[in-house]
Amino acid sequence: MALFRFFSSLKLTVWLLGLSLVLVFFGTLAQVHFGIHETQARYFESFYVFWQYPLEWPAGETLRWIHLPLPGGFTLGILLVINLVCAHFRYFRPRWNRIGIAITHFGVVLLLVSGFLISAFQEESRMGIKQGSTSNFATSFHDNELVLIDHSHPDYDELTSIPGSLLKDGNTVALPELGLEVRVIDFMPNAMLASKMQNPTGPEPRANRGAAQRMGMFAVEKPSVSSDDERNNPTAIVELVTPEGSLGTWLVSDFMDQPGIPPQAFELKGKTYELMLRQKRIYMPFTLQLDKFSHDVYPGTEIPKNFSSDIQIITPGETSTQPALVYMNHPLRHGGYTFFQASFLAAEQTRDGIPWTIFQVVENPVWQLPYYAVAIVGIGMCVQFLISLSAFTNRMKKASA
Amino acid sequence: MSFLTRNAIPLVCLLVGMLIVVSGMRPAKYDTPFDIESFAELPVQAGGRILPIDSVVRNSLLIMRGRQTALLPDGETTSAIVWFMTMSFNPEAAEQMRVFRIDHDQVLGLFGWQQGDQKYFSFDELRPHFETIREQTSKINEQPELRTPYEKQLFKLYQALTLYYQLGGVLHPAQDLDTLPEQYAEWATIAIPGKQAADNYAADAPADWRVLAEYVRFAPRYEELANNAYFSIVPPRTAEQEEIHDWINVGEALLHTQETGEVDPVVLDYAELTVAWRQADPERFNAALASLHAQLDPHANLGKIAFEQFFNQFEPFLRAWILYIFVFILAALSFLVLPQSFQRAAFWVLILAFIVHTFGLLARMYIQDRPPVTNLYSSAIFVGWGAVVLGLILERIFRNGIGSFTSGLVGLLTLIIAHNLAKTGDTLEMMQAVLDSNFWLATHVVIITAGYSAMFLAGFLGVLYVNWRLCPGRLDKNGRTLYRMAYGITCFGLVFSFVGTMLGGIWADQSWGRFWGWDPKENGALMIVLWCALMLHARIGGVCRETGFMQLAIAGNIMTAWAWFGTNMLGIGLHSYGFMDKAFVWLMIFAGSQLVLIGLGFFAPSKPRPPIEA
The missing domain is CATH 1.20.140 (Butyryl-CoA Dehydrogenase, subunit A; domain 3)
Known part of the structure; x- marks a missing residue:
């Protein structure tokens, strides 16, 4: 009972709201260092976090030891939901003049729950399409995969993907369908690549097949980055082992996944496989074709006025295509994915002078939930506001009468 | 109390408030036969929109000096448009006017000046130090957010000088102004053959050397104008430009002569203005002005241009600000003496201030064709406005002077914030x-x-x-x-x-x-x-x-x-x-x-x- 009293008390509500405020404040400051993605993971999608006194602040050197422990977003969210539900059982009396507050609180619970669901289910990725070309996959911002691609079928490629989360030093991943084991000898979250040809004084390559062998490619580990405009180049040294013995070691890196760098391949049971470490790709059951990318500016200025992509949706098995226009604030929703005009490469920025469009691709099965939640809270607040207003005007009338 | 004794103070206060408002409504008087008013209303294109020349000039002075006026050598102030006309038609005189604000001691120290003597400097005073400014500016941190206050001010000065230079070349090349029409006539005859000769020369084909020599007297200067002019004065000339409402600047118009063999009539009229001003011939000046308006007005929404010009002169937010101070004082007085009279006075003046403030807000929306809040500046205007609405409601309900007092206070504080935010340029930007x-x-x-x-x-x-x-x-x-x-x-x-x-x-x-x-x-x-x-x-x-x-x-x-x-x-x-x-x-x-x-x-x-x- 004491526990119920604790969890239903308004004092707890005030504490939780205050702590949420502090968390949001420090979670905003932290973005200067960590970027949004990292901050989100550390502060808002976590159970606790330690805030550290920033170096740039006054006396940063001497006060660097200050650490402030804070409950994370998950902790506060869960406690707020519990507190809200308990408080309702404790205080709620079915009274009409409180109906707005009840509706509002129900909406807030739904909003918090939708926050959890979205952080669990939402997948964000990017898709770049060159004008006049097509694409049927998006690449993940932050996840990687090690893939083995078999090009031998005439109609399709057969792809085996190992999620980046399994690439850890000393880990072995068995691929029984291929009759193969992948041993991770060394995984580097971020590394720089160079070759002995350009840089003869560099360290000896640590792999004996592929680019390492051919060009003397070696990797130098770098500290990980997390700001919004930098990206890690995950890199690994892997050994491929068959029951008959080792096929050798390869240096694989996300850095090699760009035009101009020849793929690394190996032979197994008469088939040729390509080996790649790359940003995780999300393949779609349809293809997008970019007909034209337009980019307007206001006359006589460099201020962008509008970006838009004229595209066609090509669905396999269907003869006709579906045209669509994606532009600012007007995304395309198709097949459970939403495509947003996020960015572009202007003709001047590309080597062949053909522009690219870049879509942000979001897969979020519960995207409508916050809309409902917000609508409910909004209705609740308005109802309560009107109730209070009429009560107030009645009081004023009585007072003046 | 009779009606009069109860309302005497409020009525007097309201009257004073009205005077403050009305004083802004009469058109500016210039003691000269030159039609400055009409010049100020010439439409031009800057920052992607079409606006009266006066708006651009005021905003430029805000950037350089932090105010919408220039300082004459004798310490008197002069309006933005007069400063701009002086700069365009008589550059030597404008170079004496103080339009650059410098108040950082270290920047002043670069030139051997002490803080406190003066805050505003003329182009002429800065001229001996251009090399220093250029050299020191090249050393400042490239990342804007990491700059020290000294570096920020120095960079601002550098930008202000650049802006000054760009404004100087907005109507015509800034040299030999007395012979502008003759230069243009010469250019009209040489432009086509000259371009041909230059193309031949570039292609290693035989070129007429005499024509080429003539041509290079003009073309590079016009090229530079085309790259640097701060705003555009010539309305769209091709169907393509017309479609996107793209005006061209004086340099581009002059380079266009290489295809047509004629100098654009708008450019010619601006030259005519210049010469008329320099020869002190107001009749000729006003005639050229009329001709310019006849050509430019069809390309602009005249009502909007005239309205924006009125808005510039009326300065509604300045007037609302003065009224809010007044409200604040009256409401404060009501807490000390004659509560009823002063409460009423504060409330009435607050309503007046609110009307002026609302007018300014709506005027911006009309000029820009946008909802009220589009940037930080307009958010300050709106925050104050919203607080005044709420304050009026409170005052109406409680009638105790508190609503007037607080909303007057928030109103005047937010308008001060807005004023300081306006110093970055056009607040009606795209x-x-x-x-x-x-x-x-x-x-x-x-x-x-x-x-x-x-x-x-x-x-x-x-x-x-x-x-x-x-x-x-x-x-x-x-x-x-x-x-x-x-x-x-x-x-x-x-x-x-x-x-x-x-x-x-x-x-x-x-x-x-x-x-x-x-x-x-x-x-x-x-x-x-x-x-x-x-x-x-x-x-x-x-x-x-x-x-x-x-x-x-x-x-x-x-x-x-x-x-x-x-x-x-x-x-x-x-x-x-x-x-x-x-x-x-x-x-x-x-x-x-x-x-x-x-x-x-x-x-x-x-x-x-x-x-x-x-």
Whole structure:
């Protein structure tokens, strides 16, 4: 009972709201260092976090030891939901003049729950399409995969993907369908690549097949980055082992996944496989074709006025295509994915002078939930506001009468 | 009391207020036969929109000098348009006018000047130091956010000089002004053969050397003008330009002569203006002006141009600001003497100020064709306006001078903020693509800004409360009223902040598929929502009493200032469009002052207050 009293008390509500405020404040400051993605993971999608006194602040050197422990977003969210539900059982009396507050609180619970669901289910990725070309996959911002691609079928490629989360030093991943084991000898979250040809004084390559062998490619580990405009180049040294013995070691890196760098391949049971470490790709059951990318500016200025992509949706098995226009604030929703005009490469920025469009691709099965939640809270607040207003005007009338 | 004695003071005050308003409405008088007024209304294109030349010039002076006027060598001020005409038609005289503001001692030290002697400098005074400025500017930090105050001011000076140079070449090349028509005539005959000769020369084919020599006397200069002119004076000439309303600048128009063999009539008329001014021939000047208007007016929305010109001269926000000071004083007086008369006077003048403020707000919306809040500047205008609306409502209900007092205070403070934000240039600038949605600007942005208004109003009610708390007897009558006002306004603030924030979420979901992205500005708005919720729950749960609630309301000022400005200062995120440098110090001063006021609430009151009902 004491526990119920604790969890239903308004004092707890005030504490939780205050702590949420502090968390949001420090979670905003932290973005200067960590970027949004990292901050989100550390502060808002976590159970606790330690805030550290920033170096740039006054006396940063001497006060660097200050650490402030804070409950994370998950902790506060869960406690707020519990507190809200308990408080309702404790205080709620079915009274009409409180109906707005009840509706509002129900909406807030739904909003918090939708926050959890979205952080669990939402997948964000990017898709770049060159004008006049097509694409049927998006690449993940932050996840990687090690893939083995078999090009031998005439109609399709057969792809085996190992999620980046399994690439850890000393880990072995068995691929029984291929009759193969992948041993991770060394995984580097971020590394720089160079070759002995350009840089003869560099360290000896640590792999004996592929680019390492051919060009003397070696990797130098770098500290990980997390700001919004930098990206890690995950890199690994892997050994491929068959029951008959080792096929050798390869240096694989996300850095090699760009035009101009020849793929690394190996032979197994008469088939040729390509080996790649790359940003995780999300393949779609349809293809997008970019007909034209337009980019307007206001006359006589460099201020962008509008970006838009004229595209066609090509669905396999269907003869006709579906045209669509994606532009600012007007995304395309198709097949459970939403495509947003996020960015572009202007003709001047590309080597062949053909522009690219870049879509942000979001897969979020519960995207409508916050809309409902917000609508409910909004209705609740308005109802309560009107109730209070009429009560107030009645009081004023009585007072003046 | 008779009607007259009751209303004498309010009527006199209202009359004074009206005088302040009307004094701005009469057109500017220039003591000269040259039709300066008409020159000021010539349409040009700058920053992607068509506006009267006067607007561009005023904004340029704001950037260079922080004011819309120039300083003559004798210390008198002169209007922006007269300064610009002097600069265009008689550059040597303009170079004596003081239009560059420098107040950082280290920058002044570069030139061997001491702080305190003077703040404004002329082009002529800076001329011997150009090399120093160029050299020192090349050394400053390339990342704007890491620059020291010295580097920022130096860079600003460098930009102001560049702007001055660009403005000088906006109507014509800035040399040999007396012979402009002859130069243009010569260029018209040489342009086509000259271009041919230059092309031949470039292609290693035989070229006419005499023609080429003539040609290079002009072409490179015009090329430079085309690259540097600050705004465009020639309306669209081709169907292609017409379609996107793309005006061309004087250099581009002169280079176009290489295809037509004729100098654009607009450019010729501007040359005619120049010569007429230099020969002190007002009739010729006004005739050329009439011809220019005949050519340019069909390309502009004349009503809008004339209206913007009136808006520039009337300066509604300056007038509203003066009126708010007046309201503030009257309301403060009402707390000391003749409460009824001064309350009424304050209320009437507040209504007048509100009308002028509303006019300014609507005028901006009409000129820009946008909802009221489009950038940081307009948000300041709107926050003040919203607070005044709420203050008027409070005053109407409670009739105790408190609504007038606080809204007058918020009104005048926000307009000071707006004035300082205007120093970055055209406040009616075009919108970035991502913001280009009138629907969301009208809903999300306006509602969230109205939420700021409510928070500040509640906060200043709190400020009044903690101050009165120290004056014996003050709160006996008004304490409960103030508390109720602050409570009501906080509820209002919560509704608006929440609805506004969530509309932002929907906008974000529509634009980039993320309902909530923990962007700094979003977080700021969320902090306001959380703070309001905290205040209401603290009140209902008995965690705080009357004074505590008012202290929380003052802390709300800090939250709101953080959400409004602080988040922009981080220089990150999707909303960092309004990045400012100097304002950080002011934000800290404001936060500090609010903390002191909260502390004031802990001092023993005149007598203990009874507990409040939950």
